[in-house]
Each structure stands twice: as C-alpha cells, then as structure tokens.
Amino acid sequence: MKSLFFYCIAAFAEIAGCFSFWVWARLGKSPLWLVPGMASLAFFALMLTLVEVDLAGRAYAVYGGIYILCSLFWLWIVENTRPDRWDILGMLICLAGVSIILFMPRG
Numbered sequence: 001m002k003s004l005f006f007y008c009i010a011a012f013a014e015i016a017g018c019f020s021f022w023v024w025a026r027l028g029k030s031p032l033w034l035v036p037g038m039a040s041l042a043f044f045a046l047m048l049t050l051v052e053v054d055l056a057g058r059a060y061a062v063y064g065g066i067y068i069l070c071s072l073f074w075l076w077i078v079e080n081t082r083p084d085r086w087d088i089l090g091m092l093i094c095l096a097g098v099s100i101i102l103f104m105p106r107g
Contacts, residue, residue, distance in 0.1 A: 065098030
C-alpha cells in the first residue's frame with residue numbers, strides 16, 4: 001500500500017519540522033533552525049495529500065496512529081531513548097484503532 005509510504009514520509013517530515021522548533025525554543029539554538037523546519041512542515045502537508053483515502057478527516061485520523069508509531073521511532077533513533085512497554089502498548093492500541101478506521105467495510 002503506497003499510502004503507508006506517504007503516511008510515514010509525512011510523519012517524519014512533521015516530526016522533523018516540529019523538532020526544529022523544539023531545538024530553537026527549548027534548546028536555545030539559532031533561529032536558522034526554523035527555516036528547514038518550516039520547509040519540512042510544508043513537505044509534510046504535501047505528502048499527506050498523496051494518501052489514497054476518500055476523505056480528508058479519515059486520512060488525518062489514520063495519520064494520527066502512523067504519527068505515533070513514527071514518533072516512537074524518532075524517540076529511539078534521534079533522541080536515543082528506547083520506548084518503554086507503555087509506549088509500545090499505547091502505540092499498539094492506536095494502530096488497532098487505525099486498522100478499524102482504514103479497513104472496515106463502509107456503507
């Protein structure tokens with residue numbers, strides 16, 4: 001499913017964009033961090049338009065679960081902190097909800 005690819009790319013773009021604001025505001029780095037951050041957030045929005053879902057609200061709902069999964073990868077890879085069992089459990093619950101939204105028959 002190519003939508004999963006676009007969802008993951010969108011999530012990492014959003015996380016990277018928001019992280020640039022975090023680095024600037026919370027870690028006291030240069031405001032120049034905001035330039036690639038804003039570009040990354042624009043790229044995130046573009047990627048989310050490429051998913052194969054019939055309605056925007058449903059696309060955003062599914063994206064929420066994918067975002068949580070990608071955020072935990074970011075936590076582990078970029079911030080060097082392994083997700084704990086509660087992080088994993090919460091993510092699995094969210095992905096179960098995403099599966100219901102995405103795959104259950106309509107109409």
